[in-house]
Amino acid sequence: MDMQFTDVGGVTKAVLGGRLDSFSVGEVETRFVASIVPKEQPAVVDLSDVSFIASLGIRMLIGTARALQRSNARFAMFGANDAVMEIIETTSLTEIIPVVGTEAEALAVVTG
Amino acid sequence: MSEAEHTRIITVARALDLVPGDRLHCLELIDCVDSNRRHVVGPLGIKIGRTPPADIVLLDSEVSRSHCFVTLQGDELVVSDLGSTNGTFVNGVRVEGTVPLPIGSILQIGKRSLQHECRTRAEIAESDELDRELQKASAYIRALLPPPTPDGPIRCDWAHVPCARLGGDAFGYGPLGDDLFVMYLIDVAGHGAGAAMLAVAVMSQLRQHTLPDTDMRSPAEVLTTLNHLYQMDDQADLYFTMWYGVYHARYRRLRFAAAGHHAAFLVPPDRSQAIAVGNRNVIIGAMPEATFSEATVDVPPGSSLYVFSDGVFEIVDKDGRQWSIADFERLILEPQVDEMGEPQRLLQGVHEAATPGPLDDDFSLVVAQFD
Numbered sequence: 001m002d003m004q005f006t007d008v009g010g011v012t013k014a015v016l017g018g019r020l021d022s023f024s025v026g027e028v029e030t031r032f033v034a035s036i037v038p039k040e041q042p043a044v045v046d047l048s049d050v051s052f053i054a055s056l057g058i059r060m061l062i063g064t065a066r067a068l069q070r071s072n073a074r075f076a077m078f079g080a081n082d083a084v085m086e087i088i089e090t091t092s093l094t095e096i097i098p099v100v101g102t103e104a105e106a107l108a109v110v111t112g
Numbered sequence: 113m114s115e116a117e118h119t120r121i122i123t124v125a126r127a128l129d130l131v132p133g134d135r136l137h138c139l140e141l142i143d144c145v146d147s148n149r150r151h152v153v154g155p156l157g158i159k160i161g162r163t164p165p166a167d168i169v170l171l172d173s174e175v176s177r178s179h180c181f182v183t184l185q186g187d188e189l190v191v192s193d194l195g196s197t198n199g200t201f202v203n204g205v206r207v208e209g210t211v212p213l214p215i216g217s218i219l220q221i222g223k224r225s226l227q228h229e230c231r232t233r234a235e236i237a238e239s240d241e242l243d244r245e246l247q248k249a250s251a252y253i254r255a256l257l258p259p260p261t262p263d264g265p266i267r268c269d270w271a272h273v274p275c276a277r278l279g280g281d282a283f284g285y286g287p288l289g290d291d292l293f294v295m296y297l298i299d300v301a302g303h304g305a306g307a308a309m310l311a312v313a314v315m316s317q318l319r320q321h322t323l324p325d326t327d328m329r330s331p332a333e334v335l336t337t338l339n340h341l342y343q344m345d346d347q348a349d350l351y352f353t354m355w356y357g358v359y360h361a362r363y364r365r366l367r368f369a370a371a372g373h374h375a376a377f378l379v380p381p382d383r384s385q386a387i388a389v390g391n392r393n394v395i396i397g398a399m400p401e402a403t404f405s406e407a408t409v410d411v412p413p414g415s416s417l418y419v420f421s422d423g424v425f426e427i428v429d430k431d432g433r434q435w436s437i438a439d440f441e442r443l444i445l446e447p448q449v450d451e452m453g454e455p456q457r458l459l460q461g462v463h464e465a466a467t468p469g470p471l472d473d474d475f476s477l478v479v480a481q482f483d
Contacts, residue, residue: 019434022302022472052434054426054473055301055353062398063349083436091353091372092394095402 001028002049005035011042011107017049020057029060036064040071042110046103048079053087065097074110078103136233137189139168139182139219139226142470149243150236151226157183159194160221174198174222174468182213189213189228198222201468220469249278253308256315258284260453265361265483266293271455272476279474280307280352281421282315288328293359295480299373299421300352303474310350314338331356331369332406335393339371339404344397351397355390355419359411359482366417369406371396374422374437377444381414386441389417416454417480418444423473424458427466435465454479 001024002017014036018024036043045061053061065075076098080088088099098109139158141149151158151168158167160182162175170179176196182189192210193200200207201220213219219226231239260269268285280300288294298314300307321328326337334356344351355376357368368376368389375390393404411417425440443461448454455477462475 052426055299055422058395059301059349059351062344062351062395066344066398083434086436089392090374092392093372095394096398 003028003032003035008044008107011044011110012036012039013044013046013103015046015049019052019054020050020060021052021054022056025054025056025060032060033064033067036075037067037071040068040073042074043068044075044103044106044110045077046079047077047084048081050080050084053084055091058087058091058093061093062096074098076100076106076109078106134232135230136236137184138229138231138236140229142218142225142227150239152236153182153184153189155184157181160226161194168226170221170224172222172224175224179221180207180219182219191219196221198468204467204469218469222468223463223470225469246278249305249308250274253278253282253312256282256284256312256319258286261285266359267481268295268478269453269455269481270476270478271459272474273459273471274474275303275423275471278305278308279303279476280311281423281474281476282311283419283476283478284315284319285478285480288321288358291361292329293361294328294357295359295417295419295478296354296356297373297419297421297476297478298352298354299423299474299476300350302350306348306350310342310347310352314342314352317341329358329367330406331358331367332404335369335371335396335404336402339396339402340400342397343400347397351395353395353422357389357417357419364411364413364482366409366411367406368409369393369404371404376417376419377441378409378411379416379418379444380412383445383448386418386444411482413483415482417482418454418458419478419480421474421476423471423475424462424477426473427462427471429465430467439465454481 004015006013068075078100100106137153139151160166160168160180161178163177178194179196180191180193180200182191190210191207191213193207202211202213203217213228215228215230217228261267280303283297285295296318298311300311317323323337327333353372355370355373357366359366370390371393372395375388377386378389379386389409391405391407394402425435425437427435429435443458449457458477
């Protein structure tokens with residue numbers, strides 16, 4: 001699983017790539033959370049290059065969103081392909097984390 | 113032997129274990145809770161196959177009678193395929209000739225996987241003790257699952273294969289008063305002891321119909337109560353998805369609700385289609401204020417209902433393609449096999465489609481056949 005972090009005008013942007021399966025979550029979860037939560041600022045996640053999300057990946061995303069919420073910072077995701085969007089919709093993850101089409105929309109959600 | 117002498121001998125043995133080079137090369141079956149899952153590789157090497165005189169006998173139709181040979185070369189393990197039909201794999205790469213088997217690597221043979229570990233005798237003793245405890249825990253969880261019911265107006269059968277020694281799936285079914293029959297399946301995110309403990313806690317309440325102030329006939333009410341009781345903040349950040357259905361025999365109607373869970377499938381007797389039986393609700397534990405909805409479906413005589421966890425279809429097939437639920441739907445609609453139960457047919461079909469080795473997630477599938 002590939003993972004990169006940048007700062008876009010006070011918003012943490014995480015770019016994930018590959019399969020977010022049970023194995024890769026174990027490898028990346030600590031770094032993912034540590035790169036987003038302590039900053040206590042809004043964050044967006046680019047899912048464009050993610051091909052699969054397992055239940056532990058969903059848990060990682062929810063846990064991060066909830067931790068940010070405690071700092072009154074928003075969290076959104078964007079760019080999910082059809083297969084990943086099906087997983088997101090099945091779990092009704094969109095009721096917990098906004099999932100939009102583009103980076104601009106995600107930035108608007110977390111800073112609006 | 114006096115107590116003092118006994119103590120002295122143990123102390124010496126542990127001291128010896130700490131000497132560098134005193135470690136033993138072990139092959140450990142990953143997807144196995146048996147106490148004999150660990151095999152020490154000695155100077156003579158170990159032959160693995162489907163029948164004796166192999167040193168490790170794996171009862172798997174994809175394993176050849178004489179499949180591969182693992183031996184020491186210096187202080188390293190190497191593996192050779194013995195002309196097996198389906199091949200031997202190290203970390204997913206097919207073995208050609210003799211190749212190293214590094215510490216920590218996975219040796220895949222048919223549907224079975226063994227990990228190469230290097231352990232002292234003391235570590236082996238401790239690990240054996242832990243294995244025995246996990247074996248007891250696994251047996252306890254399995255004992256909570258309902259037995260198949262081959263007779264009666266609703267006949268249920270299932271397959272349950274945890275991907276680790278303790279899984280996070282649980283399910284149940286049975287009468288719920290006159291004319292009512294309940295079925296449910298819980299899938300806790302992840303696996304291992306934590307997920308298993310949460311699955312057992314939820315299953316115990318559902319088995320005994322002891323959810324507080326809840327009409328167990330109402331799927332939406334059941335999910336709402338569980339969501340109040342099992343919030344992630346109070347459950348070590350664990351959440352679960354769930355499918356819950358109540359069948360009313362008199363009206364041949366099924367009330368159901370899914371919480372973050374994919375649909376079940378209802379297959380009519382002509383097996384022409386698989387009707388999705390599901391609705392959208394948030395996962396259990398993530399939103400205290402969540403509301404849950406339910407729906408109904410009519411059940412034609414002779415129908416079959418398939419309720420399953422996502423580990424059943426979230427596989428990568430031999431072509432490297434990620435399966436979706438549509439692939440499993442196609443597998444369901446393939447011809448049934450005489451003398452083989454539906455859960456076993458589908459488990460075999462998924463294994464045949466998936467890359468070699470154990471599945472990535474728990475496989476839980478319950479099939480109910482209605483009169």
